[in-house]
Amino acid sequence: MTSNMIMRVEGNELVLERTFQAPKSLVFKAFTEPEQLKQWWGPRGWTVTECTLDLQPGGFWHYCMKCVDENLGDFFGMESWGKGVYEEVRPEEYFSYTDYFSDAEGMVNKELPSSFIMTTFKEQDGATKVLNRSRYGSPEELQTVLDMGMEEGIRQTWDRLEEYLAARS
Numbered sequence: 572m573t574s575n576m577i578m579r580v581e582g583n584e585l586v587l588e589r590t591f592q593a594p595k596s597l598v599f600k601a602f603t604e605p606e607q608l609k610q611w612w613g614p615r616g617w618t619v620t621e622c623t624l625d626l627q628p629g630g631f632w633h634y635c636m637k638c639v640d641e642n643l644g645d646f647f648g649m650e651s652w653g654k655g656v657y658e659e660v661r662p663e664e665y666f667s668y669t670d671y672f673s674d675a676e677g678m679v680n681k682e683l684p685s686s687f688i689m690t691t692f693k694e695q696d697g698a699t700k701v702l703n704r705s706r707y708g709s710p711e712e713l714q715t716v717l718d719m720g721m722e723e724g725i726r727q728t729w730d731r732l733e734e735y736l737a738a739r740s
Contacts, residue, residue: 576729578722583710585686585717587703589729593736595694598701599663601732602690608634611735614727616640620650621675630657632668633677654679655688665691670705684712 577588591598601607605622612619613636621635632655638646654673660666667690672683679685686705693700707713 576726578725580710580713580717583707583713585705585707585713585721587705587725587729588700589733590695590698590700591733591736592698593740594697595663595692595699597736597739598699599692601736602701603666607735611731612636612728613731614724615731616643616646617651626657626660626666628657628659631655631677632657633673635675650675658687663692665689684708684715686712686716 575590577586579586601611603624603626605624608624609619609622612622612634616638617636618639619634620637621633623634624630624632626632632653634653636651636653638649641647652673652675654671654677655668656671657666657668668688669685670688671685672680674680684707686707688703688705690701690703693702705713707716
């Protein structure tokens, strides 16, 4: 499967664009319903073990990804917790949130960079273009997460989303 993802850095922003061959309503739900997120979120070899989501301003998304692939070496068995706090939500159009690294209790890890994320959904001829802009406090903070392997993780995650949507369309 070839990825049609466009990924670029603009100062302190990471911009992602990808068109999925599925209707906008289906793509939006895949991003905003816990049972669907559990099916595709995270890079290959990782699974979502916990996922709660309250899609409204001030609501939050709290999740855990666990590495279940022994072939991923030192990552095997590792857990990665995240928390997003929603700011704006317009169903099937866009949502924005501040994204944090967190722990199992939802306490924010202040040692790792947070980002403000805006995700928009545009339907075009039965397909859906997703535009995701992640703004960090500085270019250095963005580089910190890129150095953690975020670029490959995002590509694999969105590849998994494309496969998930194809199976449901």
